[in-house]
Structures are given as structure tokens and as C-alpha cells.
Amino acid sequence: MDSAFGMRGLIARLRKGDEIAHLIALLFALTLGIITVLIAMELYRNSALSRAKFGWAFLATSIWDPVTEVFGAAPFIYGTLVTSAVALAIAVPLGVGAAVFLAELAPRRISDALTLLIELLAAVPSVVYGLIGVAVVVPVMRQHIEPALQRVAGSLPLFSGPAYGVGYLTAGIVLAIMIVPFIVSVLREILLAVPRDQREAALALGATRWESTWGVVLPYARLGVYGAVFLALGRALGETMAVTMVIGNRPQIAASLLAPGYSMAAVIANEFTEATGNMNLSALIEIGLVLFLLTMIINAFARLLILVTTRKGSVVA
Amino acid sequence: MEARAPVRGPNDVTPPAVTSLRRRAVNILMFSGTAVCAVATVSALFFILGYLLIQGGSSLSLSFFTNLPAPVGESGGGMANAMIGSAKLLVLAALIGVPLGFMAGLYVSEFASPISAFAVRYATDLLNGVPSIVIGIFAYTIVVLPMKHFSTLAGGIALGIMMVPVTVRGTEEFLRAVPGSLREASLALGAAQWMTIVRVVVPAASRGILTAIMLGLARVAGETAPLLFTALNNRYWSPGWNEPSASLPVMIFTYAIAPYEDWHRQAWAAALVLLGVVLTANVAARLLVRRGAVSTT
Numbered sequence: 001m002d003s004a005f006g007m008r009g010l011i012a013r014l015r016k017g018d019e020i021a022h023l024i025a026l027l028f029a030l031t032l033g034i035i036t037v038l039i040a041m042e043l044y045r046n047s048a049l050s051r052a053k054f055g056w057a058f059l060a061t062s063i064w065d066p067v068t069e070v071f072g073a074a075p076f077i078y079g080t081l082v083t084s085a086v087a088l089a090i091a092v093p094l095g096v097g098a099a100v101f102l103a104e105l106a107p108r109r110i111s112d113a114l115t116l117l118i119e120l121l122a123a124v125p126s127v128v129y130g131l132i133g134v135a136v137v138v139p140v141m142r143q144h145i146e147p148a149l150q151r152v153a154g155s156l157p158l159f160s161g162p163a164y165g166v167g168y169l170t171a172g173i174v175l176a177i178m179i180v181p182f183i184v185s186v187l188r189e190i191l192l193a194v195p196r197d198q199r200e201a202a203l204a205l206g207a208t209r210w211e212s213t214w215g216v217v218l219p220y221a222r223l224g225v226y227g228a229v230f231l232a233l234g235r236a237l238g239e240t241m242a243v244t245m246v247i248g249n250r251p252q253i254a255a256s257l258l259a260p261g262y263s264m265a266a267v268i269a270n271e272f273t274e275a276t277g278n279m280n281l282s283a284l285i286e287i288g289l290v291l292f293l294l295t296m297i298i299n300a301f302a303r304l305l306i307l308v309t310t311r312k313g314s315v316v317a
Numbered sequence: 318m319e320a321r322a323p324v325r326g327p328n329d330v331t332p333p334a335v336t337s338l339r340r341r342a343v344n345i346l347m348f349s350g351t352a353v354c355a356v357a358t359v360s361a362l363f364f365i366l367g368y369l370l371i372q373g374g375s376s377l378s379l380s381f382f383t384n385l386p387a388p389v390g391e392s393g394g395g396m397a398n399a400m401i402g403s404a405k406l407l408v409l410a411a412l413i414g415v416p417l418g419f420m421a422g423l424y425v426s427e428f429a430s431p432i433s434a435f436a437v438r439y440a441t442d443l444l445n446g447v448p449s450i451v452i453g454i455f456a457y458t459i460v461v462l463p464m465k466h467f468s469t470l471a472g473g474i475a476l477g478i479m480m481v482p483v484t485v486r487g488t489e490e491f492l493r494a495v496p497g498s499l500r501e502a503s504l505a506l507g508a509a510q511w512m513t514i515v516r517v518v519v520p521a522a523s524r525g526i527l528t529a530i531m532l533g534l535a536r537v538a539g540e541t542a543p544l545l546f547t548a549l550n551n552r553y554w555s556p557g558w559n560e561p562s563a564s565l566p567v568m569i570f571t572y573a574i575a576p577y578e579d580w581h582r583q584a585w586a587a588a589l590v591l592l593g594v595v596l597t598a599n600v601a602a603r604l605l606v607r608r609g610a611v612s613t614t
Contacts (some may be wrong), residue, residue, distance in 0.1 A: 031417055102355060104351075128592055131569060
């Protein structure tokens with residue numbers, strides 16, 4: 001048997017092992033940050049050709065012509081922003097409503113069951129949403145909803161032009177269905193974190209439960225509400241497959257929501273493997289860079305808001 | 318005194334009777350509205366499931382699982398190569414995503430100071446928010462460009478990166494759920510911290526960590542965009558790791574936008590298989606940890 005002295009030496013060596021373990025774990029953790037930085041660097045480096053030739057005008061040019069090698073991202077940026085705006089306009093009221101129901105009204109068991117189903121909805125792959133979009137939403141839009149919109153509001157430029165079925169509005173609707181689950185699951189957590197005494201105080205003052213929810217709970221959690229909305233916006237901006245399949249893929253800027261358009265992610269998905277030259281590829285990567293920066297800013301902001309509200313660490317969504 | 322019950326709607330507090338009829342009507346109306354929102358959201362899931370079962374169920378056959386895609390223009394054939402391709406991509410993704418995600422999660426939970434824990438968590442969330450198509454470009458520039466061809470390897474790397482954030486957050490959450498008394502007992506017996514982690518903490522959280530890995534895999538199993546220009550697609554078997562490979566999500570995309578009726582039929586079948594796998598993994602992961610402590614949507 002070893003002497004006590006030897007034992008102590010062993011223990012000391014193992015304590016040194018702690019330092020090594022700490023260091024190894026730290027290296028892996030740092031890798032996460034390094035990957036994110038590498039992504040930014042690779043996008044920047046590989047878009048050099050396009051950045052040098054077009055400069056900032058790239059963002060405002062609406063020509064996309066691989067033949068003459070003139071590229072501008074304006075139609076794609078426009079399409080991404082418009083579809084995301086439509087998606088938010090639909091998904092925010094729906095998501096806030098559902099989250100309020102789950103956090104404020106539904107009994108625990110029902111709330112948990114519905115939350116599970118909504119989380120499963122969030123797990124549906126985006127290509128499946130795209131498939132449903134192509135097969136179900138597009139025909140319904142073309143035959144029923146878009147003609148109806150034109151009958152009611154056809155005089156507005158927003159709803160003018162022929163009903164193709166594919167277009168900004170359709171893409172926005174499919175996107176809305178995809179981002180609602182994110183809004184609901186993040187917001188439910190945030191609403192559940194609102195202290196109970198806030199509600200009780202409102203009720204004690206004679207408020208109805210709705211008045212307590214609308215006048216006290218939601219304002220109390222408003223930073224988190226904004227956070228959830230921005231998080232959903234980040235998702236919508238970067239969403240690729242479903243949008244690619246229903247937006248119509250036409251590089252134009254159209255005032256009408258019914259017109260076919262294009263989005264940043266969609267043009268990358270469609271044209272990347274068919275890029276006709278280095279300039280074309282570089283321009284596509286620059287679109288990727290713009291998309292990366294845009295989602296990065298939105299997400300950084302959203303995560304901060306959520307952290308501030310829940311204070312216990314953010315929700316992976 | 319009420320114990321710390323989970324924060325719920327204040328069902329037990331009766332509003333004073335002085336509420337006017339109008340305010341009560343608004344109360345009922347608005348809460349009914351929120352119920353409609355919740356039901357509408359959930360019904361989207363049932364619609365998708367039902368529609369896929371009807372459309373895809375009739376197209377599923379044994380040959381779908383065992384055959385290669387038929388030559389363009391001929392009907393029949395299957396997607397056996399795409400299923401094997403997806404499996405290979407997931408293996409690669411796990412090889413990258415699991416060690417990286419697990420170790421980073423371990424760091425946050427066991428070693429990090431509050432500030433560095435916040436930093437890693439924040440970085441994880443940001444990486445999680447990077448659009449999948451951008452991850453695809455990244456894998457293209459670091460793997461496909463130097464190797465000069467599309468490959469399973471490139472696709473696996475893209476998926477591996479996408480898998481990391483979910484694994485980090487899940488691992489961290491479950492490690493932190495291990496009671497401090499367990500750690501202290503082990504340390505008090507003279508075990509070093511790394512030994513405590515390896516022999517006590519990680520085994521105690523193993524089911525949770527498995528859940529986190531399953532959820533990570535389920536998430537990337539359905540990803541299409543990062544594969545479009547990394548693994549590309551293939552109508553034949555992809556023997557090794559250096560050739561372009563078919564995968565279920567890319568097959569669904571390709572077949573869905575193609576002009577052939579028979580391809581649409583197969584796209585539905587493939588979507589049904591894919592959704593079945595993804596949802597099963599999600600449900601299983603949640604059953605594995607009954608407490609539902611993860612929120613990895």
C-alpha cells in the first residue's frame with residue numbers, strides 16, 4: 001500500500017487534472033464563438049469580388065443579370081422584409097393570443113398538453129411547410145383568397161394585379177404559421193415568469209382578469225414580448241425552403257402583395273449551384289453576408305430583451 | 318400562507334362583483350379570442366399531420382424504402398439512397414455536434430464564472446440564430462471550395478454546426494439540474510472536480526443529455542437549406558464520404574418543385590417518413606425526461 005504521502009501526491013496530481021479539464025472545456029466553449037466569427041469572415045472574404053465592384057450600391061440596385069454580370073440585392077432585401085412583415089402582422093396577434101391563453105387562462109394540464117403540440121409544430125421541417133404551401137396554400141390563395149381580396153380592396157395598390165397564388169402574401173402566410181410556435185413558446189415562459197402578486201394587485205383593485213392581463217401582465221412583460229417578436233422576426237428573415245417554394249422567385253420589386261417576388265435566402269438556395277461565374281457566386285455570398293448581419297443584429301437584440309425579462313437565461317428556440 | 322405554487326392564472330381569486338356588464342363581456346370576449354388563437358395554432362399541426370398521412374400514406378410502399386429513384390420520366394422507384402444518405406449525414410453531424418455541444422455545455426454548467434457563462438450562452442444563442450442557408454454557404458467555402466467537389470462530408474459539417482446550439486443548451490440545463498449535494502458528497506470524499514464530473518454529475522444527467530442530443534439530431538434531420546450546395550443530391554448510391562449524396566429533405570424539395578405527378582406522390586411519401594422520424598424523436602425525447610425541463614423548440 002502507498003504511504004499517506006503518496007496518496008497526497010496523487011490527490012495533488014488530480015487537482016491539477018481539474019485545471020486541465022477546465023481548460024479543455026473552455027476550448028470547446030470558445031470554439032462556438034470562433035465558428036460564428038469564422039462564418040462572418042468567410043462570408044466577407046468570399047464576397048470580395050462583388051463588394052469591390054458594386055460597393056454600397058449593391059444594396060440599392062434592383063438589377064440581377066448574370067449575363068452582363070450586374071448584380072443588385074434590392075429585390076431580394078425587399079422581398080425578405082415584406083414577407084417577414086406580413087408574417088409578423090399575422091403571427092404576432094395569433095401568437096400573443098395563444099400565449100396569453102396558455103399562461104393566463106388554461107388549466108395547467110391543458111396548457112402543458114397544448115404547449116407540447118405547439119413545440120412539435122415548431123419541429124416540423126421547413127421543407128414540409130413548403131410542400132404543404134405548394135400543394136395547399138398556393139391553390140387556395142389563387143382560387144379563393146386573392147380574388148376575394150381583390151373584390152374587397154382591389155383598388156389599393158397593395159392588392160392589385162393578377163392572382164398568381166405564389167407571391168409575397170402567400171410566402172408571408174406560410175412564414176406566419178412557421179413562426180407562431182416560436183412566439184408562443186418563448187412568450188408563455190415569459191408570461192409565467194411574471195410575479196403572481198402583479199395579477200393579484202390588479203384583481204384586488206377590481207380589474208377583471210382580462211384587464212389584469214392586458215393592463216398589468218403584458219405591460220410588465222413587454223420587453224420580453226418585444227424579445228419574442230424580434231426572435232420570430234430573426235427566424236422569418238432567415239427562413240429558406242418554405243419561402244423559396246411559394247414566393248414565385250421573380251427578382252422584382254412590386255407594390256402588390258399578390259405579385260411574385262424573391263427573398264435573400266431563396267435566391268441563394270435557387271442559384272448557388274447554378275452560378276455562372278465567380279462574380280455571380282460572389283454576389284450571392286454577399287447576399288448571404290447581408291442576411292447574416294441582419295439576423296445577427298435582430299437576434300442579438302431579441303436575446304438581450306428576453307434575458308432582461310426572464311433573468312434566468314434565455315430560452316433555446 | 319400559500320407555498321410557492323407554480324405561477325398560474327389567478328383562478329382562485331374572485332373578481333369583485335361590482336364589475337360592469339360591459340367589462341365582463343370584454344373579459345369573456347377577449348379570453349375566448351385567446352382560446353381561438355391557441356386552438357388555431359395547434360390545429361395547424363393536426364392539419365399538416367392529417368394531410369401528410371392522407372397524401373403520403375397512399376404512396377408508401379416497400380419499394381419506396383428499398384429502391385433507388387427511377388430514371389427521370391419513369392414512374393416508381395424509391396428513396397433508399399436518400400434515407401441512407403440522411404443517416405450518414407446525421408452520423409457526421411453527431412460526430413461534430415455532440416462533442417462540441419456537450420463540452421461547451423459542460424463548461425457553462427461546471428466551470429464558467431457567471432460572466433463567462435453568460436457570454437457562452439449568448440454566443441450559443443447567436444449561433445442558433447444564424448440562418449441555415451448561411452451555414453450552408455460557410456460549409457461550402459470551407460469544405461466544397463478547397464476539395465473542389467460536393468460531398469457528404471461538407472453536408473455533415475454544415476449539419477454538425479447547426480446541431481451545436483441545441484446540444485449546448487440542453488446539456489447545460491440538465492447538468493445544472495443535478496443537485497449540488499451530489500457534487501459536494503463526491504468532493505468531500507476526496508474526488509477531484511473532474512472525477513466528480515465524470516463519475517457523478519454526467520451519469521446523473523445522462524438521460525437528459527441523451528435527450529438534448531436527440532433533439533439536436535431531430536432538428537437537423539429536417540434541414541434542407543444547408544445541404545443544397547454541400548451534399549447536393551444524387552440519384553444513385555453514394556458509397557463513401559467524398560461524393561455528393563442524396564438526403565430526404567433535399568429529395569422532398571427537388572421532387573416537390575418538379576413537374577412530374579409521380580414525383581409529387583413520392584415527395585409526399587418522403588415528407589411523411591421525415592416528419593414521422595422527427596416527431597417521434599421529439600416525443601421520445603420528451604418522454605425520456607418526464608419533467609419536460611427542456612425547451613428546445
